[in-house]
Amino acid sequence: MNFQHRKRIIVQTVDERGSVDVGELAQLLQTSEMTVRRDLVQLASSGLIYRTRGGAMKVSLATDKHTFANKTAVNAERKDYICQLAAQEIQEGDIIFMDCGSTVFRLCQFIRNKRITVVTNSLPVLSELMDSTVSVNLVGGEVDKERRAMHGLIAEEHIARYRAHRAFIGVDGISLQNGLSANGEKEASTATAMARQTEKVYLLCDSSKLETDKYLYFAPLSLFDVLITDQEAKPDMMTAYRQAGITLIN
Template sequence: MNFQNRKQLIVQTVEERGSVDVRELADLLQTSDMTVRRDLVQLAAQGLVYRTRGGAMKVSAATDAFRFENKAAVNADQKDYICQLAAQTIQEGDILFMDCGSTVFRLCPFIRNRRITVITNSLPVVAELINSSVSVNLVGGEVDKDRQAVHGLMAEEHIARYRANRAFIGVDGISLRKGLTANSEREASTAVAMARQAETTYLLCHSAKLETEKYLYFAPLTLFDILITDNEARPDVVDAYRQAGVTVMN
């Protein structure tokens, strides 16, 4: 495939997904990581994509790269479908961990009338639930203003003091080959801390993330108990996860 054809496919993929990493593009184009990196340098120079560590993102998102409200609005219908399934698992009186994932955030409208307790490192989750029936426990630590979340050693120590019935966590990438992968060490460590302290951990994962891998491996599939995804997930992919022993709700 020549550069012009690769260029068209790269730009189209970045526009559709918002962001993509080198490995995904190399698999898509059936070429080497080195070729993809070289192509991305040229495309970034032409102003067609924005280079990130390990990949690229669309230019329109780059000026506000990871603002939480933008992420939460992407694939809203599928995320709400996932969260409706998640809400069905919650019982009155439950104690929940909720991380700062954009899909996890969309669980808020489905639980705000429940008499439960939520422990979270997400400032948007606190804002959504502060005037609801839910008791809110905000994890303490250093605030990441772009992700609007609390991270760091103090946050992990805070989480370790509590036990919860359920943890709802998000992920940047998941695959049968690699397990759970992330774009951020901080978010990954928070998810792991919450999963360790919960009786049951639910991974809320948009179907587009299934069988994708990001640059940071942080946990095996055994970190979570139940994978909740949307009804647009490919049946063959869902079957593969179930055959691998993963409990899937979709």
Template sequence: MNFPNRKRLILQTVEEKGSVEVKELAELLQTSEITIRRDLTTLATDGLIYRTHGGAMKVGLAVNPVQFVNKTAVNSENKDHICRLAAQEINEGDVVFMDCGSTVFRLCQFIRNKRIQVITNSLPVVNELMQSEVTVNLVGGEVDLKRQAVHGLIAHEHVARYHAHKAFLGVDGISAQHGLSAHSETEGGMTLAMAAQAETVYLLCDSTKLEKDKYVQFAPLSLIQVLVTDSNARPDVLELYREKGVRVLN
């Protein structure tokens, strides 16, 4: 069966059922799961479905997820490598903060079977973990449709009520000299709120963001204890962070 016909049947099935698994689609279309995963990635990039771990969801079940889905698809292999390393740091019974970053979102697939508590401001993280072993606490406040996340003063007050063993956070840029930076004050504010309430702060950051300074420099490097990045990171760059006392996983 060619792609146009598979596309038609996939979209029809997702529309009728709301969500569907890769295995189910492979049986329905009598093709391989590898082919189905490739098709779903293409359809998600076009904004026709919402890609979930193990399958796909109707776009209407999540609020304007198209931009976020596209963002999660960028450097997906490196992000998954980062998240596998991060998942190994999470123990049964942990209370964990997860922010709305696209890399942090991909951590969901590696923690679904862990009996932990996750506090998050990310709508996609909530959607992904609802049918899992994880207990989810959604931060309250104003919904940012573009970021698919909850932000604002009320959200910060919500976070301040909780104590977490670990926080897994994303960032737009990081440098050994200037610390953490973001595209906006909004994004930096939630990072600070979660970091303040966590015993250990992990920064999940692919190598393209290392030694990059963005619009708002909002925190020194000392905010984080662990940097988790990918294997493409230059050893000399990673050494800059180790010299500052940051533990590096890659």
């Protein structure tokens, strides 16, 4: 496959998904990751994509690429599908944890009319559920303006005071070999704190994050009880996850 053909596929994929990893593109193009990285450098220099660590992002999202709104917009359809499945797991009267992940945030629209209690460190979740039937318990602590969430020692102590029926957490990367990984320590510490205080942990993870390793490894696969992903996940990968003993919903 020549560069022009690869260029068209890369630009189209980034435009559709918002962001994409080098490994995903290498599989899609049936070429080496080295070739993909070289292509991304050329496309970025032409202004067609925005180069990120480990992949590429849509230029329109990269203007302020770390804002919560932009993270939420990436792979929105996949995230909504995942959250519809997650909402079906929640019973009336449940107490649930919701972390500050962009996928978890999209669960709000599907639980607004449930009579449940949500304990969260996410300011967007608080805002979204304020005028709903849901009771919200906002975790205290230091405000992370970039993530629009509460983090730190006080936040972890707050979480430790409560017990929940279910926890819904996000992750930046998951692999059968290495477990769960994150882009930073703050998200990782919140996820593990919530997992310790709940009866059942649901990992909400769109298929682009499967078999992906990020900056910080923070927990084994045993941290969660159920993995909820989307229909774009490859069948052979889903088989491998189930054979590894993972309860999977997609």
